[in-house]
Amino acid sequence: xxxxxxxxxxxxxxxxxxxxxxxxxxxxxxxxxxxxxxxxxxxxxxxxxxxxxxxxxxxxxxxxxxxxxxxxxxxxxxxxxxxxxxxxxxxxxxxxxxxxxxxxxxxxxxxxxxxxxxxxxxxxxxxxxxxxxxxxxxxxxxxxxxxxxxxxxxxxxxxxxxxxxxxxxxxxxxxxxxxxxxxxxxxxxxxxx
Amino acid sequence: xxxxxxxxxxxxxxxxxxxxxxxxxxxxxxxxxxxxxxxxxxxxxxxxxxxxxxxxxxxxxxxxxxxxxxxxxxxxxxxxxxxxxxxxxxxxxxxxxxxxxxxxxxxxxxxxxxxxxxxxxxxxxxxxxxxxxxxxxxxxxxxxxxxxxxxxxxxxxxxxxxxxxxxxxxxxxxxxxxxxxxxxxxxxxxxxxxx
Numbered sequence: 001x002x003x004x005x006x007x008x009x010x011x012x013x014x015x016x017x018x019x020x021x022x023x024x025x026x027x028x029x030x031x032x033x034x035x036x037x038x039x040x041x042x043x044x045x046x047x048x049x050x051x052x053x054x055x056x057x058x059x060x061x062x063x064x065x066x067x068x069x070x071x072x073x074x075x076x077x078x079x080x081x082x083x084x085x086x087x088x089x090x091x092x093x094x095x096x097x098x099x100x101x102x103x104x105x106x107x108x109x110x111x112x113x114x115x116x117x118x119x120x121x122x123x124x125x126x127x128x129x130x131x132x133x134x135x136x137x138x139x140x141x142x143x144x145x146x147x148x149x150x151x152x153x154x155x156x157x158x159x160x161x162x163x164x165x166x167x168x169x170x171x172x173x174x175x176x177x178x179x180x181x182x183x184x185x186x187x188x189x190x191x192x193x
Numbered sequence: 194x195x196x197x198x199x200x201x202x203x204x205x206x207x208x209x210x211x212x213x214x215x216x217x218x219x220x221x222x223x224x225x226x227x228x229x230x231x232x233x234x235x236x237x238x239x240x241x242x243x244x245x246x247x248x249x250x251x252x253x254x255x256x257x258x259x260x261x262x263x264x265x266x267x268x269x270x271x272x273x274x275x276x277x278x279x280x281x282x283x284x285x286x287x288x289x290x291x292x293x294x295x296x297x298x299x300x301x302x303x304x305x306x307x308x309x310x311x312x313x314x315x316x317x318x319x320x321x322x323x324x325x326x327x328x329x330x331x332x333x334x335x336x337x338x339x340x341x342x343x344x345x346x347x348x349x350x351x352x353x354x355x356x357x358x359x360x361x362x363x364x365x366x367x368x369x370x371x372x373x374x375x376x377x378x379x380x381x382x383x384x385x386x387x388x
Contacts, residue, residue: 021370021371022370023224023294024219024220024224024370024373025224025298026220027219027220027223028216028217028220028303031216031219073275073278073279074275075297076271076274076275076278076297076300077271077272077274077275077300079297080267080271080300080301081264081267081268081271084264084267113267113301114301114303114306115301116220116301116302119297119300119301120220120294120298123294123298124294127294168382168383168385168386168388169378169382169385170385172216172378172381173378173379173381175378176374176375176377176378177374177375177378177379179374180371180372180373180374180375180376180378181371181375183370183371183374186370187369187371
């Protein structure tokens with residue numbers, strides 16, 4: 001991914017390597033918050049917001065602190081602490097300065113700490129040895145891909161509520177099968193970039 | 194306490210078996226179960242982290258201030274995840290490469306944090322050990338089952354050994370991304386049928 005142009009990175013992270021449907025990260029909020037369109041949109045926005053910031057900060061921490069001091073093995077603990085405190089900070093900041101957005105994101109902000117899509121995307125950026133700008137773009141792409149898949153899935157799931165589903169297949173089970181079919185459509189993008 | 198240690202252990206094997214009953218920690222479940230071996234490796238790594246973090250959280254439950262407990266739990270879990278990462282790098286390097294990204298992601302596995310918060314922080318040492326072992330073994334079994342089904346259908350092998358002979362046309366859908374979702378969904382459906 002490090003030799004790609006910015007445009008290819010965006011296409012690749014949104015469609016080809018969609019973080020939810022191709023890389024299997026962030027599935028808990030994917031199934032948990034997709035029952036209603038409203039919550040799905042809220043979660044998608046919160047993820048875009050936090051993931052781009054987390055991508056930038058973890059890149060700085062990794063390349064300016066962990067690598068020079070030879071502490072790379074502490075990466076996991078450093079990243080999760082950064083993400084957890086970033087989420088808290090963003091929450092406080094929004095509450096004070098942009099209450100409308102805070103009310104919109106609501107309970108989804110604290111949930112992001114344990115969203116593996118955020119930590120996963122940061123680790124992928126580091127593993128792929130992207131430059132600072134490219135890792136920003138990639139984080140944005142991953143977040144948009146997450147939001148796109150989540151909103152599409154919520155739309156389908158609202159329809160499923162109206163359908164007559166056999167009893168054993170109800171709820172999570174039919175949700176997973178639907179996600180599989182959605183994942184199949186994203187599969188068509190494979191080999192594009 | 195109403196429940197015995199044995200009950201705490203066995204509830205993880207059927208009544209609350211993750212990820213089927215507790216729909217948590219789906220990412221590694223879907224991501225690494227392309228073969229049975231990967232599933233078992235991931236399951237054992239998670240079991241180790243779950244057991245150690247349950248022990249430590251339970252032992253420290255009266256010292257950790259309630260307001261910052263989640264942060265403390267995450268630090269405890271992250272420490273054990275780093276231990277697993279380093280040990281696997283040293284002694285099981287091929288498996289480490291295969292599981293890749295999903296090892297650091299045990300930190301944000303909702304099952305581990307969920308058990309620390311919901312069980313270990315409220316119970317004594319022995320029940321917490323039983324709970325950690327039970328849930329961990331249940332998780333390993335589910336991963337092994339899902340990995341086994343996907344491996345047999347997707348590549349025609351079972352734990353690396355050929356099942357159907359050379360003329361078998363592999364159903365590659367099963368080992369790719371969409372197959373993971375569909376397979377887990379159908380297994381959940383079968384489990385519901387037995388209710």
